[in-house]
Amino acid sequence: MQHATEQATAAVPALQMKQITKRFGHFTALNQVDLSVNTGEVHALLGENGAGKSTLMNCLFGLYGQYDGTIYWEGAPVKITDTQTAIRLGIGMVHQHFMLIPVMSVIENVVLGMADNHCVLDLKAAARRFTQLSQTYHLALDPWVKVEQLSVGQQQRLEILKALYRHARLLILDEPTAVLTPEEVEGLFDIVARLKAEGHTVIFISHKLNEVMKICDRCTILRNGTVAATLKISQIRDRKMLARLMVGDETDLDLHESACSVGSQALLEVKQLSCRGDYGQLSCKKLSFAIRPGEILGICGVDGNGQRELVECLTGLRQAETGQYLVRGRDLLNCGARQLLKCGVSHIPEDRLKYGLASGMNLEENLILADYPTPAFARWGWLRSGRIRRHAQTLCQRYRVRFNSLKQPAAELSGGNQQKLVAARELDRQPELLIAVHPSRGLDVGAARFVQNAILTMKQKGTAILYIAGELDEVLEMSDRILVMYEGQFIGQQTRAEYDRTQIGLMMAGTPLS
Amino acid sequence: MEGILNTLTNFISADFRTAVPLLLCALGLVFSERAGIVNIAAEGLMLIAAVSAAIGSAYLGPWGGALLAGVSGLAGALIFAFFTITLRANQIVVGTAFNIFAAGLSVTLNRRFLSGMTVTGYSLRPIPGLSQLPILGDLLFNWQLLVYLTFLAVPLLQFMLYRSNLGLKIRATGEQPRACDSVGIKVNRVRTGVVLFSGILAGLAGSYVSLGQASTFIEGMVAGKGFMALAVCVFGNYTPIGALGAALLFGAADALKYRLLTTALGSYYQFLNMLPYAITVVSLMFLSRHSNKPAASGKPYIKE
Numbered sequence: 001m002q003h004a005t006e007q008a009t010a011a012v013p014a015l016q017m018k019q020i021t022k023r024f025g026h027f028t029a030l031n032q033v034d035l036s037v038n039t040g041e042v043h044a045l046l047g048e049n050g051a052g053k054s055t056l057m058n059c060l061f062g063l064y065g066q067y068d069g070t071i072y073w074e075g076a077p078v079k080i081t082d083t084q085t086a087i088r089l090g091i092g093m094v095h096q097h098f099m100l101i102p103v104m105s106v107i108e109n110v111v112l113g114m115a116d117n118h119c120v121l122d123l124k125a126a127a128r129r130f131t132q133l134s135q136t137y138h139l140a141l142d143p144w145v146k147v148e149q150l151s152v153g154q155q156q157r158l159e160i161l162k163a164l165y166r167h168a169r170l171l172i173l174d175e176p177t178a179v180l181t182p183e184e185v186e187g188l189f190d191i192v193a194r195l196k197a198e199g200h201t202v203i204f205i206s207h208k209l210n211e212v213m214k215i216c217d218r219c220t221i222l223r224n225g226t227v228a229a230t231l232k233i234s235q236i237r238d239r240k241m242l243a244r245l246m247v248g249d250e251t252d253l254d255l256h257e258s259a260c261s262v263g264s265q266a267l268l269e270v271k272q273l274s275c276r277g278d279y280g281q282l283s284c285k286k287l288s289f290a291i292r293p294g295e296i297l298g299i300c301g302v303d304g305n306g307q308r309e310l311v312e313c314l315t316g317l318r319q320a321e322t323g324q325y326l327v328r329g330r331d332l333l334n335c336g337a338r339q340l341l342k343c344g345v346s347h348i349p350e351d352r353l354k355y356g357l358a359s360g361m362n363l364e365e366n367l368i369l370a371d372y373p374t375p376a377f378a379r380w381g382w383l384r385s386g387r388i389r390r391h392a393q394t395l396c397q398r399y400r401v402r403f404n405s406l407k408q409p410a411a412e413l414s415g416g417n418q419q420k421l422v423a424a425r426e427l428d429r430q431p432e433l434l435i436a437v438h439p440s441r442g443l444d445v446g447a448a449r450f451v452q453n454a455i456l457t458m459k460q461k462g463t464a465i466l467y468i469a470g471e472l473d474e475v476l477e478m479s480d481r482i483l484v485m486y487e488g489q490f491i492g493q494q495t496r497a498e499y500d501r502t503q504i505g506l507m508m509a510g511t512p513l514s
Numbered sequence: 515m516e517g518i519l520n521t522l523t524n525f526i527s528a529d530f531r532t533a534v535p536l537l538l539c540a541l542g543l544v545f546s547e548r549a550g551i552v553n554i555a556a557e558g559l560m561l562i563a564a565v566s567a568a569i570g571s572a573y574l575g576p577w578g579g580a581l582l583a584g585v586s587g588l589a590g591a592l593i594f595a596f597f598t599i600t601l602r603a604n605q606i607v608v609g610t611a612f613n614i615f616a617a618g619l620s621v622t623l624n625r626r627f628l629s630g631m632t633v634t635g636y637s638l639r640p641i642p643g644l645s646q647l648p649i650l651g652d653l654l655f656n657w658q659l660l661v662y663l664t665f666l667a668v669p670l671l672q673f674m675l676y677r678s679n680l681g682l683k684i685r686a687t688g689e690q691p692r693a694c695d696s697v698g699i700k701v702n703r704v705r706t707g708v709v710l711f712s713g714i715l716a717g718l719a720g721s722y723v724s725l726g727q728a729s730t731f732i733e734g735m736v737a738g739k740g741f742m743a744l745a746v747c748v749f750g751n752y753t754p755i756g757a758l759g760a761a762l763l764f765g766a767a768d769a770l771k772y773r774l775l776t777t778a779l780g781s782y783y784q785f786l787n788m789l790p791y792a793i794t795v796v797s798l799m800f801l802s803r804h805s806n807k808p809a810a811s812g813k814p815y816i817k818e
Contacts, residue, residue, distance in 0.1 A: 083697065084698030087698055099690070099692065099693035103806075104682075108682060108686075111682070112683070112697055113694060113697035113698050113699040115698070118679065119680070120679070121677055
């Protein structure tokens with residue numbers, strides 16, 4: 001019986017969404033979008049930030065309640081107005097920001113809200129089923145630990161298992177790799193492959209082309225709320241073409257590098273800098289380096305090798321133990337952030353929501369966070385609202401931040417636009433030294449290029465730039481020189497002319513070049 | 515020997531008498547707090563319930579009093595829930611407004627309905643057999659029905675909060691409403707439910723103030739017990755069992771006050787009156803262990 005139905009459904013697509021339209025007020029987020037996903041395939045949903053990928057999936061998962069258009073699930077039309085309906089149909093979603101409760105145990109998170117729970121919960125039985133399920137998919141997780149003790153990668157596995165526990169046959173993964181380290185990404189790809197092998201259908205939302213090329217069967221590309229194309233991955237020969245489809249013809253996808261004179265005297269000099277990490281361990285061990293004006297120094301390394309602590313020392317967020325930190329000869333070691341800002345140090349932080357923005361404040365306020373006491377924005381302690389508004393208007397226009405109103409809180413912007421907002425503020429200050437950490441994290445191809453080009457413009461103006469990013473390609477592309485960091489020390493250095501990925505990879509893994 | 519024993523039993527029964535309304539109200543507050551609603555209107559709910567109970571008892575007898583108190587608590591909670599959950603108003607502001615409103619309303623009701631009326635209090639219901647036990651019998655088994663129910667509710671509610679499906683939903687709603695929404699839990703429905711539940715319990719607690727501790731209504735007689743119940747809830751680390759301990763501690767502070775009033779220290783009675791409140795403040799200061807305070811406490815849930 002089971003087999004018969006499975007074969008019947010193989011003929012019709014698992015999911016068809018037809019003419020889906022979703023409006024928020026006057027803003028049309030989705031305009032007559034069609035999506036068809038076959039049973040057992042990994043289907044990519046590609047698009048820029050704000051193209052409507054998440055909106056479409058939220059419609060499918062019943063998070064909005066209302067939409068125009070029809071959804072066919074295994075051939076039959078369904079109306080999905082709440083999440084319970086979606087879950088009952090066998091749709092599971094792993095949200096970009098995990099829907100987990102940190103203070104509760106894994107198993108409590110799994111059974112939470114399930115329709116067939118008894119009045120008194122039998123967590124032990126649930127844990128047995130959960131363990132069995134996790135073994136089937138080789139995703140070992142202890143059902144009794146608290147979620148807050150899990151790593152990000154484990155939390156994601158839990159989200160996947162949570163959906164599978166509810167008998168999900170279609171899994172929506174919303175930008176699943178955005179929060180993962182490269183090793184965890186590999187692990188996730190294995191999981192996706194296994195899900196596919198078990199007959200599940202996966203919708204993979206992403207804007208990273210290489211990931212899509214690697215694990216997906218087909219892809220649907222969204223642009224500005226409409227479908228730009230649906231393609232078989234095997235038909236795609238050129239990655240550029242995919243990027244073009246995503247961003248449209250107008251957007252610039254090239255890096256604009258031009259020769260610029262690198263100053264002869266170092267602008268930033270760090271000497272013998274040591275500091276401790278959160279748990280008292282020595283995480284930067286006597287680091288020394290220098291950056292000249294107009295030079296980009298990249299730092300490569302697997303996350304957690306002291307990069308974060310180094311940046312925090314340089315931006316006044318962490319106390320260094322010993323060393324010197326000279327900007328144009330002035331020692332700024334353990335100065336406060338305010339002092340550093342005054343001396344022309346700008347910082348695009350790793351975590352934009354934690355350190356980059358005051359998410360409850362509006363765009364205007366966020367754009368003057370670093371400079372509000374200066375005469376440009378304040379007089380006798382009173383903010384000059386006209387100037388602040390004009391400043392925000394110019395910046396948002398120049399950095400192409402998409403917003404509804406300058407008075408809306410920064411939290412309401414999409415992730416990519418938040419990042420642009422931070423970049424706009426930090427780059428507009430015309431810093432002498434720019435510390436950019438993951439400046440293109442969470443940005444689509446077009447926006448990432450845009451921010452990178454803005455950074456290159458700063459470089460031409462003679463800013464010294466320290467560039468840290470998760471992806472090696474990105475660091476190599478941007479930097480004139482790289483240092484490889486391993487366990488709090490620089491293990492090697494290469495200049496642009498002598499870049500060698502294999503060697504750099506080895507050094508990142510801890511093997512110094514002999 | 516007899517004297518010490520007598521003092522002790524008197525002290526403990528005074529402790530229980532004070533602790534019962536605090537505990538009863540706090541049990542409801544534990545649930546609403548856990549679902550993310552700070553029901554600061556508890557004070558006003560208790561006050562209105564106290565006068566309602568007295569009115570009900572005066573016209574219909576003690577059972578009528580209890581019923582009217584429960585209903586008034588429910589009605590008050592409904593108003594609070596409408597403003598804070600449906601309209602997403604600030605819980606502290608609505609709660610404070612409600613408390614001020616209650617102070618006025620209780621006076622009006624008292625003067626309109628209770629002047630010249632006799633109010634019958636809750637009667638003692640000694641448990642046959644057990645109440646004959648020496649010492650313990652009188653201490654534990656000679657109380658009003660509501661007192662037994664309050665103490666029995668503690669383990670029951672503890673079990674419900676931590677072991678039942680509903681309890682899990684309630685706890686989750688206070689921590690991460692969005693996550694609840696994503697698994698199909700109707701967040702605002704859960705929250706409204708617990709606020710109504712806490713309203714009924716606050717109502718019964720109020721009825722104990724007028725019908726249990728006294729057999730009359732005096733204006734302003736709740737005197738901060740609703741706020742004390744909030745403190746009990748926090749000090750009990752948002753669990754029913756914890757609330758029991760906290761309520762008994764605060765009750766003991768109150769009993770200690772009365773005991774000291776009869777000693778040489780009695781002339782400092784203003785300071786002694788402060789004792790329960792001072793203990794509340796000081797004990798909250800030392801509360802540093804792992805807190806169960808819900809992450810989404812006091813925040814309205816806005817569905818996308």
